[in-house]
Amino acid sequence: MYKVLVVDGVAPEGLSVLQKAADIVLDIRPKLSPEELLAIIPEYDALIVRSATKVSATVLARAEKLKIIGRAGVGVDNIDVRAATARGVIVANTPGGNTIAAAEHAVAMMLALARNIPEANARMKAGIWDKKSFVGVELRNKVLGVIGIGRIGSEVAKRAQAMDMEIIAYDPYITEERARDLGVRVVPLDTLLREADFITIHIPMSKETYHLLDRAAFAKMKDGVRIINCARGGIVDEEALYEALKEGKVAGAALDVFEQEPLVESPLFALSNVVVTPHLGASTVEAQLGVAEVIAEDILVALYGGFVRNAVNVPYVRPEVLAEIGPFVGLAEKLGRFAAQLAGGRINLVETMFTGEIARHDVGLLTTAVLKGVLSVALQEAVNFVSANDVARKRGIRVSETRQEQEEDYVSLITVRVVAPEGEHTLAGTLSRGKDPRVVVIDGYRVDAVPEGHVLFIPHMDRPRIIGRVGTLIGAHDINIAAMQVGRKVIGGHAVMLLAVDSLVPDETLKEIEKVDGVMGVKMISL
Numbered sequence: 001m002y003k004v005l006v007v008d009g010v011a012p013e014g015l016s017v018l019q020k021a022a023d024i025v026l027d028i029r030p031k032l033s034p035e036e037l038l039a040i041i042p043e044y045d046a047l048i049v050r051s052a053t054k055v056s057a058t059v060l061a062r063a064e065k066l067k068i069i070g071r072a073g074v075g076v077d078n079i080d081v082r083a084a085t086a087r088g089v090i091v092a093n094t095p096g097g098n099t100i101a102a103a104e105h106a107v108a109m110m111l112a113l114a115r116n117i118p119e120a121n122a123r124m125k126a127g128i129w130d131k132k133s134f135v136g137v138e139l140r141n142k143v144l145g146v147i148g149i150g151r152i153g154s155e156v157a158k159r160a161q162a163m164d165m166e167i168i169a170y171d172p173y174i175t176e177e178r179a180r181d182l183g184v185r186v187v188p189l190d191t192l193l194r195e196a197d198f199i200t201i202h203i204p205m206s207k208e209t210y211h212l213l214d215r216a217a218f219a220k221m222k223d224g225v226r227i228i229n230c231a232r233g234g235i236v237d238e239e240a241l242y243e244a245l246k247e248g249k250v251a252g253a254a255l256d257v258f259e260q261e262p263l264v265e266s267p268l269f270a271l272s273n274v275v276v277t278p279h280l281g282a283s284t285v286e287a288q289l290g291v292a293e294v295i296a297e298d299i300l301v302a303l304y305g306g307f308v309r310n311a312v313n314v315p316y317v318r319p320e321v322l323a324e325i326g327p328f329v330g331l332a333e334k335l336g337r338f339a340a341q342l343a344g345g346r347i348n349l350v351e352t353m354f355t356g357e358i359a360r361h362d363v364g365l366l367t368t369a370v371l372k373g374v375l376s377v378a379l380q381e382a383v384n385f386v387s388a389n390d391v392a393r394k395r396g397i398r399v400s401e402t403r404q405e406q407e408e409d410y411v412s413l414i415t416v417r418v419v420a421p422e423g424e425h426t427l428a429g430t431l432s433r434g435k436d437p438r439v440v441v442i443d444g445y446r447v448d449a450v451p452e453g454h455v456l457f458i459p460h461m462d463r464p465r466i467i468g469r470v471g472t473l474i475g476a477h478d479i480n481i482a483a484m485q486v487g488r489k490v491i492g493g494h495a496v497m498l499l500a501v502d503s504l505v506p507d508e509t510l511k512e513i514e515k516v517d518g519v520m521g522v523k524m525i526s527l
Contacts, residue, residue, distance in 0.1 A: 001025055002303045003043055003065075007032045008050035010072045014292025015048075017300055024300070038062060046299045048072060049079070051261075051279070057083035067384065068302040070295035073098060073282055075232060076312055077205055085313040088387025092298045092310045096151060097291035098282035103155035105281045106200055106230040109254035110160075112275050113226055114139060114198075119272050140164040145196025146184070147212070148203035148231070149174050154182050156200055168192055171203075193220040198228065205232035213237060218244040224251040230281045233258040242267050245274065256281050305376070307369070307385055314365070314385045321361050328358060331429050331437040332366040332414055334451040334527050336373025338439065339418040341525045342425040342457065349398045349419035350374055356407035358414070367401045370416050410440070445487030445496045453482070454501050455525040461518040462488045462495040469516050474501065477509050494520070 004018055006028045018024050027044070037053065041063045048070040049055060055069055060083045068090040069079055076093055084091045112118055115136035123130050144160045146153045149169040157167045167184040170192045179186045192199070199221070203209055213227070214237040227250060229236050238259055244250040245268075252273040258266070261279060268274050282291070298308045307329050308314070309322070317325070332352075340347060352367045371388040374397075383391055392399055407413055415428040428441035429451065439449045442457070449455065456474075460466050467486070474481060480502040488495035505513075505524055513522045 002045040003027060004046040004048065004299060004303075005029065005040070005044040006048045007037070008052045008072075010048050010050060010295075011288040011292040014289045015296045017293070017296045021300060024303075041066070045303060046070065048295055048299065051075065051078055053078065055079040055084070060084055060087055060089065063087070063089070068092060068299055068308070070299050072288075072291040072295045074102075075204065077232070081313050085386055086390075088384060088390065090302050090308055090311050090384055090386050091313045092295065092302070092308050093312055094291040094294040095310060097294045098284075098287035099151045099155055101284040101287035102152045102230060102281040103159065104284075105256060105277075106152070106156050106202070106228055107159050109230060109256060109275060109277070110139070110198060110200065110226075110228050113228065113252045113254040113273075118275050139198075141166070142197040143168060143195050145170070145192040145199040147171075147189070147192065147199065147201045149179070149182065149184060149186075150202060152231075153200075153202035156202065157182055157184055165198075168195060190220060193217055194222065196225060197222070198226045200228040201231045201235055203231055203235065205234050209235050211235070211237040211240075213241070215240040215243070218249055221249065223249060225249075226251050227253040227255075229254070230256040233261060238266070238268060242271075245271055302384065305372075305384070307365075311385065314368075317362070317365055322365075324361050325358060325363060325366055327431060327435060328366055328412070328414060329369045331431060331451070332369035332416075333373040334437060335414060335416045335427050335429050335439070336370035336375075337377055337527055338373075338451060338455075338525055339416050339425050339427050340374040340377035342427075342442075342523060343418050343420040343422065344523070345420045345422050347374060347397055347418050347420045349400075349417075350392070351400045351402075351417040351419075353402045353404065353415040353417075354413070355404045355415070356410055356412040357405075358412035359403035359405045359407075363401065363403065366414065367399065370414075371397075371399060374418065413440075415441070442487065442496055442498075445489065447485045447487040447496070447498055449485045449498045450483070450500065451527050453527060454504055455527065456497070456499040456501060456505060456513075457523040457525055458497040458499070458513065459520040460495055460497055460516075461520070462490075462492050463518055466516060466518045467497060470497065470499070470513055470519070473509060473512050473516070474499070474505060477506060479503055479505055479509075 001023050003025045009030045012028055018026050038059055041059055045065050046068045050072050057080045066089050071093040074093055074095055076091055079091055081091050116134040120134045142165050144165045144167050146157055146169040149171040168187050169184045170189045212235050218240055254275040256277045257279055298310055302308050352370050354363045368385055368388050371392050372383050375383040375388055375391055410430045413428055413430050417426045425443055429439045432438045437451055439451050481499055482502055483500040485498040510522050
């Protein structure tokens with residue numbers, strides 16, 4: 001059984017996949033103090049948080065069973081990712097789950113700022129009809145500077161274009177092709193600061209982006225600029241912003257995030273040209289449900305040993321690359337498991353070779369998948385995509401990876417070689433029809449086997465009556481043979497037999513098979 005702790009008011013309706021799992025115990029505690037979390041965290045295999053709970057190195061040091069932390073949202077600045085990685089704990093977020101909610105909030109803040117809606121609303125509710133004090137500006141024909149044109153920034157740009165705004169963007173990671181598709185002009189940051197009438201921020205908080213908009217940045221902006229920050233507090237220097245607002249350099253600011261949260265007192269709050277909300281960017285019914293559903297799925301995948309696509313502490317794989325190598329992840333892990341069971345002992349070296357079309361891509365994730373498969377057989381402890389490389393290093397296992405685009409027989413081929421004191425084994429696999437995993441070579445013998453379930457691997461002499469005798473012994477124990485493969489190099493020489501069986505073959509039966517004349521060994525492989 002796995003225990004999953006859910007805090008911070010994550011939408012329970014989105015956790016149904018965990019609630020339905022027979023081996024998951026779900027513990028939902030909307031409010032939990034730091035002391036309470038520290039006291040109970042050793043019990044749990046997974047933790048789901050939003051932004052309120054701080055998962056520090058101290059918490060992680062006590063989280064003896066923890067395998068994954070799921071952030072129901074985008075930012076993970078409330079989680080010590082480095083400490084989690086050091087302990088082999090996956091940290092996953094939901095980068096697309098609240099994209100629309102955050103983009104719509106930024107646009108709403110921009111409109112509220114341009115038309116003085118919050119202040120006008122407050123005056124009317126106070127019984128004052130005042131039209132003259134709230135003359136606004138139109139968005140049409142204004143220049144919107146978007147700092148960070150990723151998922152949220154691009155959605156903001158799309159909506160701003162519908163209001164006839166000209167869009168310029170600063171983002172060192174966007175390609176020219178992507179910018180053309182979005183209809184935005186990419187410019188240096190200084191150019192954006194000089195030209196923009198409105199500036200909206202959509203980048204993560206980091207050492208590089210801390211106080212990106214400071215006194216020097218405000219000095220470069222045109223007079224009357226308006227600032228919108230619905231990304232992360234700390235990107236805007238709040239003291240410098242206050243000064244720029246007081247001086248009239250900045251005509252107004254709309255802020256959903258702050259350097260210190262929660263925040264209930266600030267000099268900014270006294271200014272009538274400042275619109276503030278308490279970090280509501282992702283606070284829609286649809287977004288909260290969506291991020292809960294996504295993170296619940298990732299928690300389940302992680303606990304069952306699968307690859308978590310939204311893990312932030314697994315080396316980043318670009319979406320277009322993941323689309324090419326992603327289908328091979330399962331095959332790579334199965335090849336590692338198969339090779340480790342053939343070796344049957346301590347492994348000193350793991351080599352991976354990628355040939356054909358797959359060799360055109362960064363395949364580091366696939367090498368990690370092979371390692372995960374190898375180590376899951378060799379060790380009793382849990383190994384995942386975060387911890388596999390570190391565990392291999394600490395165990396003294398050497399790892400090598402090579403790529404070669406030339407491949408004569410297959411579109412793409414993964415070859416795995418493991419070396420142990422008892423000997424070495426080499427397996428190769430591919431995807432049939434681009435999706436179905438197949439083992440096609442074992443120790444130089446050509447085969448075509450599906451790597452799943454239970455497989456008997458039997459080296460033998462290529463001569464009559466051996467296969468029949470083995471089949472009879474297995475059938476005598478009421479074990480069904482689902483499929484059979486035989487590989488040989490020359491007639492009458494050495495060969496290998498692969499028998500896919502519906503259940504584990506008992507040790508006594510394996511011993512009987514080893515006694516069959518011509519059989520050179522037998523291994524029970526579980527995949």
